[in-house]
Amino acid sequence: MNQINLDKLFQLSPGQKADPAVLKLVVAQVYQAQVQQLTNGQFGLRLPAAQAPLQITLPANLPANVQAMLQASVQTALAATPGMATQSTPPQATSLQANVQLQFLPQNNGQLQLILQPASAPVKLTLSAAQVQQLLSSVLSAGLPGLNPQPAALTQLPVNVLQQPQGLALQLGNGAVVRLSANAQAALMQQLSNSGALSLLSADAKTAPPQVLLDIKTERQQLVLQLQIQPANIKAPGTVVNANLPATPITLNKAEQTAVLQQLLQLFNQPVRSSATIPAAAQQLLSQLSGSVNAGTQPYQLQLQQQASQWQLLLQPVKTSASVTIMPEALSRALQFNTDSSGNTAKTPANTLQMPLTQQTQQLVQQAWRHLLPLMPMQADTLASLPELPQAVQHILQLVRHSQPGADKVLSPQQLVNQLTSLLQFQPLQPSATAQTSGGALAAAIQLLLGHLLQKPLSAATQPANKPLAQLISQLEPGQASNLLRQLAGHSSTLQQSQLAALDNNNAQTQQLLLQLPMQQGGQSVFSQLLLEQREADGKQNGEKQTLWQLTMKFDLKQLGQLMVVAKLQQQQLQLQFYTDEVQAKQQADRFLPLLSDRCKAQGLDVTQAECTLGKIPDTILPRANSLLAIKV
Known part of the structure; x- marks a missing residue:
């Protein structure tokens, strides 16, 4: 089965023969290039092409964000393949290479603006139950005020206990309510009574409802959810607590566990989490699962998924871009730019471009982009009718x-x-x-x-x-x-x-x-x-x-x-x-x-x-x- 590269998908062969020394490119088309860290510390770019690749020498005084992006791309590539061999690069380049996305924007003054984006691919990791428990522990507990980070072997999240017409129910941190079975209700009522917190269920709305701890454990490669009550921390004022009665964990049945896990997934996935902002324990887990994931240099969006009995963590790279302007002398080949992907060639000297829009219209379009881009979401909402919504x-x-x-x-x-x-x-x-x-x-x-x-x-x-x-x-x-x-x-x-x-x-x-x-x-x-x-x-x-x-x-x-x-x-x-x-x-x-x-x-x-x-x-x-x-x- 042949693997393909679609970078040239939108480019058609020109109707006439071209000078093989001139490389034809499409303005603003996204190309896959290689970033190279040279022995003198500078960076260069290599764009594969027919006859000979295009070599681009970047200025020594790169902007800080461009320097950081290129360095992070190289480090990510080396982490993924530490034994990467030296490829066909110019003599002054080392084997430090990585892929980046590259766009060309010719300027009217003959210079060339390069727009760079990391080319990190999405990563899908398969997790064991213990790893899911560790990830939920570090991330969810860190988002709760006043709650100390949980050890890797134990996750305890506070949840409210509500009295509803159908009986007792649990209210999670995202406001979702999960009804309990008759057996779980009876056991929980008994423990609330022993702890002295039963009266809180019938209190007015101004009084906070009683809380129990939701334990997330792993047994036999499966997640097990239990309710744990602590009488010393939950008793209501003016009540008598029977401290001699041990608080026995209440294990939720399969249907209850499924419902609670779905809500925990929503708590983890919404709002969208970035690998750069999660706790250090979770970042360390990501590094252990995949050596190519470096949250310190390349941020990822995290999405935890459950398919049947299998858990997966999808890491979507966060697209960031930066630009740098170079002189024509930094190019190893002469370039000829097309104004669009249909092959219409700009009737101007190499490395320059006559825009199809008037200067006034172009300025209006650029202004419109500046107004629109801050409003663009990372990903449009799916408009799903979630059960916890009104x-x-x-x-x-x-x-x-x-x-x-x-x-x-x-x-x-x-x-x-x-x-x-x-x-x-x-x-x-x-x-x-x-x-x-x-x-x-x-x-x-x-x-x-x-x-x-x-x-x-x-x-x-x-x-x-x-x-x-x-x-x-x-x-x-x-x-x-x-x-x-x-x-x-x-x-x-x-x-x-x-x-x-x-x-x-x-x-x-x-x-x-x-x-x-x-x-x-x-x-x-x-x-x-x-x-x-x-x-x-x-x-x-x-x-x-x-x-x-x-x-x-x-x-x-x-x-x-x-x-x-x-x-x-x-x-x-x-x-x-x-x-x-x-x-x-x-x-x-x-x-x-x-x-x-x-x-x-x-x-x-x-x-x-x-x-x-x-x-x-x-x-x-x-x-x-x-x-x-x-x-x-």
């Missing part, structure tokens, strides 16, 4: 999700047109927003929430189709409305990102459509990316250049990984190429492609290629990655 919030999230296309149903052509139009024309405060399409429902929900908080109805409140949504929002408290508005704002920023990227990449020689499409997937809202463009095809017919349409789609299949689809249509000839980074997804695609090919043929298309390849999937198919950092030296 019923009104769950119904609102459900209405917003149901307005989106579903991954398990096929839309009619008119429904698809309506959905795409609503997203392309989306504005948070657009007039006549209705909850009938994904873009309209998002705008209507944002407007209704703003009107509810400001106590001043906006235009969406006048639309009859929004009445169910308006009634639900009217039931929310201000804090609930604010939290929900922040969730939806992440979706709004994501849609506006693709609109701004389309404007930023617009020019007179290319037709291009960019879109990030929210879709229902397993009770969650997941964004997929679409890029439709008209490009120049290889070869000529009757002396004239030929064009084709290319549709590129990127999907997040969760446990099946990332899937990227490239469809090229030239007249009636169709090429289908699937890319995935998971073997299981490739196997399913191989079974599905013959059926897809038959359906395309039934529409009168000649399918000349239909295959799926295992390879590296880029983080995004948007043609430009922007950064708030623009450091010049």
Whole structure:
């Protein structure tokens, strides 16, 4: 099975022969390069290319953030492969090498701006029950005020005991309530009575409820949850405690343990945790599990998952970027830049670029990026209806999700047109927003929430189709409305990102459509990316250049990984190429492609290629990655 590199996926072969000494690159395209630490302490970059690699010598006085990023990339690579052998590098370079993501932005003064990002890949670690217990111990106990860090062999978390109509229940730190079985209730009632805390259950709301300790232990490679009561610390004023009765741990049954563990997972995963901010004990555990994980040099987002009886910890690298400006003399080869991925060459000298936008428009676009990027979330909220959320919030999230296309149903052509139009024309405060399409429902929900908080109805409140949504929002408290508005704002920023990227990449020689499409997937809202463009095809017919349409789609299949689809249509000839980074997804695609090919043929298309390849999937198919950092030296 051939592994591939998709760095050149968006580049088509030019129609004419080029000077082999000149290296053609695409502006703002993400390339995979190697950072090299030279013997004199400086850094260099190496970009593999035909004929000869491109060598870039970086200035000695690099900005501190660029220096730290490059040094961290090298250290991370060495930690992953301590015996890495020296590759084909220039004589002055040592074997200290690592991969980085590199973008080229030519400047009008002939200089070249380089944007660098670490190329760390996501890491998935399989954990034993003891390691999960240790991780939960160090992370969750550190987040509780007044609670000393727990030893690795024991985790004790305080939880409230509530009296409900159905009996006793546990309230965890995230506010979630878990009902107890009759046996557990009886045992807990007896121990509360012995400790003198039973009267607290019937006290008024101003009195804090009694607390017990939730013990997380490991027995026979499994997590075991027990309730532990300590009479000396829990007794109510004016009560008599029978100190002679030992407090016997109460072991939760399987259903109770499953419910509590789900809430502990949410406590661990929400809000998103960074490896740079977790306690030292947890960082040490990460280093022991994987030598390539260095929380001190490369921050990761942590997500703890349970699949059947297996525990996994997903480490997603936090993308950080920095830039440095170099002179043309720092390059080992002459460069020629294309203004876009379709191969349109800039009619200017090497290392310079004539932007397709006017200077005034370009300044407005840059200003728009500066306003938008601080609002962009690390990852858009899934809008999942979690059981601990208020019923009104769950119904609102459900209405917003149901307005989106579903991954398990096929839309009619008119429904698809309506959905795409609503997203392309989306504005948070657009007039006549209705909850009938994904873009309209998002705008209507944002407007209704703003009107509810400001106590001043906006235009969406006048639309009859929004009445169910308006009634639900009217039931929310201000804090609930604010939290929900922040969730939806992440979706709004994501849609506006693709609109701004389309404007930023617009020019007179290319037709291009960019879109990030929210879709229902397993009770969650997941964004997929679409890029439709008209490009120049290889070869000529009757002396004239030929064009084709290319549709590129990127999907997040969760446990099946990332899937990227490239469809090229030239007249009636169709090429289908699937890319995935998971073997299981490739196997399913191989079974599905013959059926897809038959359906395309039934529409009168000649399918000349239909295959799926295992390879590296880029983080995004948007043609430009922007950064708030623009450091010049």
